[in-house]
Amino acid sequence: MRLLLAGLTALASLGCGAADQLLSVDPQDRVPASPAESSPANAQLLANGAVADFECAFGAYVVMGGLIGEELDEIRQIIDRIPYDQRVHTSKDRVYAVSRCESIGVYTPLQTARVSAERVGQLLESWADAGVPQRATLIATMHAYAGYSTLLLGEGFCTTVISSLDADGALVYGGEISRDSAFRVAEARLSAAIVAAQAAGASNVLNFALVGRARARLDLGDLPGARSDAALVPPTFTYEMTASTSSLRRQNRVWAQERFNLLTSVGAPYRSLGDPRVPVTDMRQTSPTGVPIFFQNKYASASAPIRIASGAEAQLIVAEADIAAGTAASLQNAEAIVNGFRSRGNQPPLAAADQATLRAALIEQRRRELFLEGQHLGDVIRFDVTLTPPAGTRFPAGGVYGSRKCLALPDVERQNNPALAG
16 A cells, blocks of 8 residues: 555545545556646635645544543544554554544545645646636645644654655655654745745735744744744634534544544543633543543534634743743743633632743643644643653553554555655
């Protein structure tokens, strides 16, 4: 199975959104252009398809990251899903590697979303404004989605691969790269989105890209750079993925895994916070494996959107950078921001907090404010958070919890990518 090539070849389908064809494409070294790609009149359709690819992949990533990162618990004994909640996943596991996004696959869906956005961006760059309404905004949007797809590959995976199609549709295999290298690629994509959005006067896309680049810079340890981007974003800004009941692929994945498939419960650290940002219901039931069942109420339906980026996230980035700066003025500003978030969670304000106290409070506010938004697994890795339950604790379905956090580069990538030979 040529995993990555299959993802790239998804672009041969109209609108880039036919995930059901991802793994059934015959291997080849050159991907022919689809009829849709030959006409500028299809620009909006192609862009919509690339966005749809990302939205489905993002929903799956929120669930997968939630299982590994303590936000969600698995409540049924499904053998190929248990390793993620138990934190014993390996590169041989196939759910995260090759499953469709509807089944919480993340590697192939994220790679498909990345390449879809990059390919549509290439096409838009080759066409003229006269033939494509809002061409500049579409270019900025595709750069932004390519950047976010790469960012998630960096945050959730121990290492990754960035293969791509060149201008002629030829496949260019990428080698294995580190998380930091992926963040630099994401930063570059998001920088291109910022430039394009500024030129187009597309403020919504601009803020989306600014939050994304701030996040990439935060991951790289460039806190001053992250702060400069985040400070430009209005506190009220929100950018969401859409969801609907029109198909399983379009459903809110958190809701579907919980309410429709009855596979997940809210994780123990989130069940009794009394925080309106983390609304839960005790179902007063226990799973066959002995897990208490709590439903989240943040996403109350299959059509509930999930926030991808926000001014709230930007403010938390500003606070984190100010805490790291450690001056009296920066700590005072960080304390004011953190206390603003604590107020939203019905928590009393901190008083004259020192740097260490503020850092711990910042991490706590991030896990509450960004609950089930695809952020916590990256935070767990970046802050080296001790997960609950800790490693060595009895796992409900048998055995004990492990300590693995990031997802390994899948074996199927290594086996089918000639750039990784040897």
